[in-house]
Amino acid sequence: MQISHVIRGDDHIANTPKQLMVYEALGWEAPEFGHMTLIINSETGKKLSKRDTNTLQFIEDYRKKGYLPEAVFNFIALLGWNPGGEDEIFSREELIKLFDENRLSKSPAAFDQKKMDWMSNEYIKNADFETIFEMAKPFLEEAGRLTDKAEKMVELYKPQMKSVDEIVPLTDLFFSDFPELTEAEKEVMAGETVPVVLEAFKAKLEAMTDEEFVTEKYIPTNQKQSKKKQVSRAKTSSCQFVSLFQVKCMVQSCQIPFTY
Numbered sequence: 001m002q003i004s005h006v007i008r009g010d011d012h013i014a015n016t017p018k019q020l021m022v023y024e025a026l027g028w029e030a031p032e033f034g035h036m037t038l039i040i041n042s043e044t045g046k047k048l049s050k051r052d053t054n055t056l057q058f059i060e061d062y063r064k065k066g067y068l069p070e071a072v073f074n075f076i077a078l079l080g081w082n083p084g085g086e087d088e089i090f091s092r093e094e095l096i097k098l099f100d101e102n103r104l105s106k107s108p109a110a111f112d113q114k115k116m117d118w119m120s121n122e123y124i125k126n127a128d129f130e131t132i133f134e135m136a137k138p139f140l141e142e143a144g145r146l147t148d149k150a151e152k153m154v155e156l157y158k159p160q161m162k163s164v165d166e167i168v169p170l171t172d173l174f175f176s177d178f179p180e181l182t183e184a185e186k187e188v189m190a191g192e193t194v195p196v197v198l199e200a201f202k203a204k205l206e207a208m209t210d211e212e213f214v215t216e217k218y219i220p221t222n223q224k225q226s227k228k229k230q231v232s233r234a235k236t237s238s239c240q241f242v243s244l245f246q247v248k249c250m251v252q253s254c255q256i257p258f259t260y
Helices: 010-026 059-065 069-077 092-098 113-126 129-142 150-160 164-170 183-189 194-207 227-248
Strands: 005-009 032-036 039-041 109-111
Touching (some): 059 069, 059 164, 150 164
């Protein structure tokens, strides 16, 4: 049959003697059988089931939502195995080089969706902007948001995304009415110093040089992109956000006297 190894869950250990007997009866050479601990739901502690709705379990689901394949590969590789040390982000090549079957876990591996999302966010933050923008285009187009400001919106929210499809809800601010403010919020926004602070903040951003603007405080630095290009995008996005906030605040009963 040209099958050399069979790796499966340890719930099949009981089947193995019977299957070996079948191989022997047919005169076939049996493959090497290996059994790994099961993957469990991190919330219930039970064997992961396709009926668990709190976890994305199928590769197609991750592809549709815009998870980077490198992030999914990295996460799955660490289920039931660890390379030693505290590092958790590895390239495919590094994982292949580090793999050692002796470090397979003897305890069940918990599928933690929050950790998957954290890892995905790390990959998105450090990915080339062009890669993420190309992935975001279909989501923006479907939502009717693939405008001339699309690149700036993706650059602004790239550090926050766990999956690229989140670009749509994250940009709701630019396409929705300003949310209803509570009376307490209206009182704060109607304060005499609010427009002064926002205007000063916007002016300071616009006046800053590329050297003065410390990009790392706002957008994680990607070594593959030029620092000047990142600074320019970050400054533009920040200034536009303040401008939009000023316009949006001129609604409801705040009536903040902004100039814009």
